[in-house]
Amino acid sequence: MTITEQSRAVGKKGIPREGEGGFSQCWYPVALSSEIEKGGLSGKDFLDGRVVVYRGEDGQARVHSAYCRHLGADLSVGDVCGNDVRCPFHHWQYGPDGMCTKIPAGVERIPSQARLFTFPAAESMGLIWAFNGTEPLYDPPAFPTYPAEDLVFRAHETRRWRVDPYMLLTNSMDFQHLRELHGMKIEYDPADIVIDGFQYEYQVDGELPNFGMLCQHVRCFGNNAITLTMTRDDGSRVLGAFGGTPIGNGSRGFNVAATLKGSGSADDEQRVDQILGMSEALITQLQDEDAPIMDTIRFREDVLIEADRALGKFFRYVRDFPRAHPGDGLIN
Numbered sequence: 001m002t003i004t005e006q007s008r009a010v011g012k013k014g015i016p017r018e019g020e021g022g023f024s025q026c027w028y029p030v031a032l033s034s035e036i037e038k039g040g041l042s043g044k045d046f047l048d049g050r051v052v053v054y055r056g057e058d059g060q061a062r063v064h065s066a067y068c069r070h071l072g073a074d075l076s077v078g079d080v081c082g083n084d085v086r087c088p089f090h091h092w093q094y095g096p097d098g099m100c101t102k103i104p105a106g107v108e109r110i111p112s113q114a115r116l117f118t119f120p121a122a123e124s125m126g127l128i129w130a131f132n133g134t135e136p137l138y139d140p141p142a143f144p145t146y147p148a149e150d151l152v153f154r155a156h157e158t159r160r161w162r163v164d165p166y167m168l169l170t171n172s173m174d175f176q177h178l179r180e181l182h183g184m185k186i187e188y189d190p191a192d193i194v195i196d197g198f199q200y201e202y203q204v205d206g207e208l209p210n211f212g213m214l215c216q217h218v219r220c221f222g223n224n225a226i227t228l229t230m231t232r233d234d235g236s237r238v239l240g241a242f243g244g245t246p247i248g249n250g251s252r253g254f255n256v257a258a259t260l261k262g263s264g265s266a267d268d269e270q271r272v273d274q275i276l277g278m279s280e281a282l283i284t285q286l287q288d289e290d291a292p293i294m295d296t297i298r299f300r301e302d303v304l305i306e307a308d309r310a311l312g313k314f315f316r317y318v319r320d321f322p323r324a325h326p327g328d329g330l331i332n
Contacts, residue, residue: 014301015319018164018246022323023047026165026222027122027129027140029243029254032155036061036128041085043076045247046130049331051119052076053128056083056096061123063130064098064116065330075116117327124148125241125256126155133324138198141221143229143239143258151239151258154276158253158287163294165224165244165251166318171290172218172226173314176307181289183209190310195317198222211282214238223318224251240279255283 018024030044031053041054043066050066052075064085066075073089080086084093084101092114093102100114119130122140125148129140143151161168171177173193178184186206193202201219208214217229225243232238239258244251257279262268304312 015166015315017249018251019048022325023132023246024166024223024318025131025133025137025322025324026224027131027136027138027243028165028224028245029127030063030130030245031061031128032157032254033061033123033126033128034155039080041076041078041080043074045252046331047132047246047325047327048248049327050074050076051130051327051331052085053130054080054085056080058083060096061121061128062096063119063121063128064094065118065327067330068092069100069114069116117330119327125258126153127243127254127256129243132326134326137322138221141225141227141241141243143227143241144201144217144219145229146237146239146260150260152261152272152276153256153258154280155254155256158255159291160247160250160252161244161294162250163297163299164246165253167294167297167299168242168244168251168253168290169220169223169226170311170314171286172220173310174308175310181293182286188310190313193310193313195313198321200314200317208282210285211278223321236275238275238279238282240283242283253287255280255287257283 030046031042036042036053036055038055038059041052044051044053051063052066053063055061068075068087068089070090070092073087075085075087078086078088081093084095086093091104092100094116095101098116098118100110103110120136122129124140124142175188178186184206186204188204193200199219199221203217205215213233215231220226228240230238237260241256243254257276259272259275262272301315
């Protein structure tokens with residue numbers, strides 16, 4: 001089948017929006033690690049509903065469906081008791097596994113239905129992630145090569161996007177777009193892209209405006225998170241990451257800047273801060289250039305050309321990605 005024939009087939013089938021037939025089974029960023037202190041909690045929009053993110057006395061971050069199984073009060077305006085989250089209305093408590101552990105009014109037996117949906121949760125790169133499923137299909141996103149303890153992270157929540165998270169990752173496989181919109185000088189053979197289960201990766205040399213020559217390793221996790229591990233021609237390591245989470249008719253984004261830890265000297269710490277600033281500036285620049293397009297695009301897979309071979313591979317990867325909605329009825 002030629003690229004033109006593929007484009008006609010792709011255009012007819014298309015990729016359904018997140019929420020149609022469930023949501024992609026990915027690790028989604030829901031909060032900054034620094035935002036949820038021990039004994040703290042926060043409510044977050046998630047998929048087509050809401051979750052409560054909290055940290056118990058054991059220091060572990062957890063993510064539950066947000067609404068009490070009694071009368072539907074939002075648990076994020078409650079409080080944390082030990083490793084439980086307590087409803088503000090009638091003080092029902094829910095444990096780490098989501099089961100109700102206490103009803104102050106007194107019952108002979110706590111109803112088995114008094115259970116929240118508990119999303120598998122993990123912390124990585126300064127973010128709290130929740131997996132959309134009962135069991136994770138792959139490891140949480142993280143920078144390859146360097147162990148987390150060797151890195152310093154600077155994470156923050158960015159803007160709301162009007163598109164699904166996977167659209168923001170098309171950058172990674174849309175080499176026409178990288179050259180024309182962002183001015184990158186790169187040459188790459190799409191055949192070298194390695195897709196392994198629920199992630200894909202490749203390495204490319206190139207030149208970025210205002211950034212210089214670099215060797216870049218790209219790894220994408222699921223269809224919503226990406227890490228960039230860049231080595232500049234001066235030898236400095238500049239790491240960046242993005243993760244997107246479906247909410248409503250769009251998505252919420254998180255950016256992460258990272259680099260290797262310094263020695264602790266004033267000069268070295270200044271250098272680390274400069275590299276983190278460089279990573280933040282690069283990611284922000286790329287997103288600012290993309291924003292007018294993503295805010296107005298009426299996405300369709302229409303006429304693909306030979307230069308879109310990598311992009312076509314990405315669209316097939318997204319279309320085939322498993323979907324589920326195990327929290328349906330509890331988070332919404």
